[in-house]
Structure formats: C-alpha cells, structure tokens
Amino acid sequence: MRPGAGPAGTGTPVFRKGVPVQALTFAGIGRVVYERVADPQLQDAGDAIVRVLRTAVCGSDLYAYHGREVGLDPGTVLGHEFLGEAVEVGESVRGLRRGDTVVSPFSTACGACPACVEGLSARCSSGQLFGWVAGGVGLQGAQAEFVRVPLAGTTLVPVPSGVSLDVALLMGDVLATGLYCALRAGIDPRGAYAVLGCGPVGLAAILGARALGAERIFALDSVPERLTLAARFGATALRVHDGVAAELRAALAGRGVDAVLEAVGTEAASRLALDLVRPGGTISAVGVHTEASFAFTPNQAYDKNLTYRIGRCPARSLMPGLIDWVRTHQVEVEALITHRLPLSAGAEAYRTFDTKHDGCIKVVLTPGA
Numbered sequence: 001m002r003p004g005a006g007p008a009g010t011g012t013p014v015f016r017k018g019v020p021v022q023a024l025t026f027a028g029i030g031r032v033v034y035e036r037v038a039d040p041q042l043q044d045a046g047d048a049i050v051r052v053l054r055t056a057v058c059g060s061d062l063y064a065y066h067g068r069e070v071g072l073d074p075g076t077v078l079g080h081e082f083l084g085e086a087v088e089v090g091e092s093v094r095g096l097r098r099g100d101t102v103v104s105p106f107s108t109a110c111g112a113c114p115a116c117v118e119g120l121s122a123r124c125s126s127g128q129l130f131g132w133v134a135g136g137v138g139l140q141g142a143q144a145e146f147v148r149v150p151l152a153g154t155t156l157v158p159v160p161s162g163v164s165l166d167v168a169l170l171m172g173d174v175l176a177t178g179l180y181c182a183l184r185a186g187i188d189p190r191g192a193y194a195v196l197g198c199g200p201v202g203l204a205a206i207l208g209a210r211a212l213g214a215e216r217i218f219a220l221d222s223v224p225e226r227l228t229l230a231a232r233f234g235a236t237a238l239r240v241h242d243g244v245a246a247e248l249r250a251a252l253a254g255r256g257v258d259a260v261l262e263a264v265g266t267e268a269a270s271r272l273a274l275d276l277v278r279p280g281g282t283i284s285a286v287g288v289h290t291e292a293s294f295a296f297t298p299n300q301a302y303d304k305n306l307t308y309r310i311g312r313c314p315a316r317s318l319m320p321g322l323i324d325w326v327r328t329h330q331v332e333v334e335a336l337i338t339h340r341l342p343l344s345a346g347a348e349a350y351r352t353f354d355t356k357h358d359g360c361i362k363v364v365l366t367p368g369a
Contacts, residue, residue, distance in 0.1 A: 022344070026075065046151055049088035050142075073135065077144050085099060108126070111151075116317070171319050181262075192218070192258055195217060196272060200336050205263055217235040219235035280305045283309070285308070
C-alpha cells in the first residue's frame, strides 16, 4: 500500500502527518502535473485539514493555465472548488468537529469584518483564494487529497442532509456565482433577460434567474451541448453569430433585454452585452475580466443610461440561502456535471474542459478513485 492510502481496496487517502499527498500542480502555461506535494499542516488554531472527497475544474482555473493571469508560482496546488471530511481541527475552531462533511466556498472568510457582516464575504479583510500562491505568499489549492482551510469555522459549511456530494460541491462556486449574477441583474418576472455564456456559471445563472421569477430568458453560446442544456433549463437558446444582437432585439420589438447576465469575461462578451441591453438596462458581469480597459467607452454607457455591476461573488455569504433550493433542484444541478474523473487524470480533465471535448460542461474529480 502506498504511503497515504487507505486500507487495501478502498482507495481512500488517510491523513498522516509528514507523508506527502497527491495533488494537481501548476507547471507553467498549459501544463498541469499530478505529483506528490508536502502534506498540509495546521498553521493556526483556526485552521482545519480537510480530506477532499470531491473537487472540480473551474473556468477561472484556465486563466493561469492559459497565461491570461500571471504571477502564479510553479508548483502551486491548483483548484478552489471542494467538498470533504474534516480530519484535523484547530483548537480555536468552533462549530466543526473531526469527521464532519463540509463544503467550502472558493475563498476563506472571517465572518466578522465589515465586508463579511454586510454580505460581501468575497472581500473579507482576512480572506484568501484557494489555489493562488504568488511569490511564496498565498493559499494552496484543493485539487489534492488534502487541503488546509484557514478560518475554518466561518468558511466551511456543513453538507446539507439529503443533498448528494456532487450537487453540494457546486454550492461553493458555480451555484452561488450564478445566483449572484441573477441577483445583481435585478430580476423582475415581467422582464426579459439574456444570459451570455452557457458554461457552468451561465447555466447556473439561468437557474438563479428562474428561481427569482424570470419567465423570459435568452441563452447565448456557440456550443451546441450548452445550448441544449440551457433550453432544458427553460431558456430560449440562441447561437452566437454576427447578427445575434439584431435577432434578439427583433424578438423584443427592437427594445433589447432588461439585463444581460454576462458569464464569459472577455472584451467580445462586454461589447455584445452592450449591444443586447436596452436603454436604462443592467449588465451583471461575473465573468473574470483580465483586459486592460473596458470594451465600451464611458460615453457609450452614458448614452444607454447603463447600470454596470461587476465583481467577485461572495459565495460564503450566499451558501446558506442555497440549501433549501438545492434540495429540490438536484436533478437540474447534477446535469451540469458531464464528466467525472479520478484526480490522477487531472491533466486530461483540464484539456477536456478547456477544449469542451465530448460535450464537456463541468468536470468533477475524485481523489483516491
């Protein structure tokens, strides 16, 4: 039996201090490596160590993978979506015990600073993003057998009873971000909305908009499998092409949509969103933008009386409110997951997710499988 493995035949990693663990690490642009790394250790009394039962590849993981975001140290353990079992708990952690099954948001949160108190946990004064280490400073990620969680008592959320592990996993990023996008769009049942980009977050934004009462949703993407799922979720699917904005406006008597839920994060997406939205409308952007400047001018925004809302989702703040909803919508949520692979196939998972090969929408990875 290899070090760190569970009893013969189980494949379950066992936490042993000082024994290296398997993880996916960043090895440069376009390179992800499955290798042994140092085991995570409690560094503060508020930390916990979580044995990862599920993790996933996220669209924002591709930013460093493609070099659109720079500065990530080679050797950094990747990943920020995870669910697992607490195996070590610091002495000052409250409300968490060894053996508890928990899901994490993509960033830590103290729960007490002004940002956390006002529901903006993504801007916690003590918060850190999982999977981002630059210049030796930062927090290792969760595409690994085990992960250290600072501020564990206020970051981790118990997995809701009656909810599958795969569905609960998506609460910490995809579902929270989709709901956040819909909330910031100001959904009104009488309105018309466009979801731009039907990857996992865009599809979750459709579900979020529906949950808030939206009845007329247009879904725009270029990938047939994504559009098929968007239609299954109740949206009118439109393939992105040069004339799609005119096509959508024609369906709305030339007016445009009340809000665009933008889940892509590119200059082209911003330009299209501006074309789609009506005067006085809103663009709610949760796609991670890395451009040096906006794709439209202040004058263009002024001339449309545009409301533009952008920013990182406060996932931890939103997760408790998702619990009842996910219990009753598990079939829809689970449809977002198209591929399940062992953690050891991580490099393949990144390639499949990146190229959308085989209709890939979301990849879930299982350590020890």
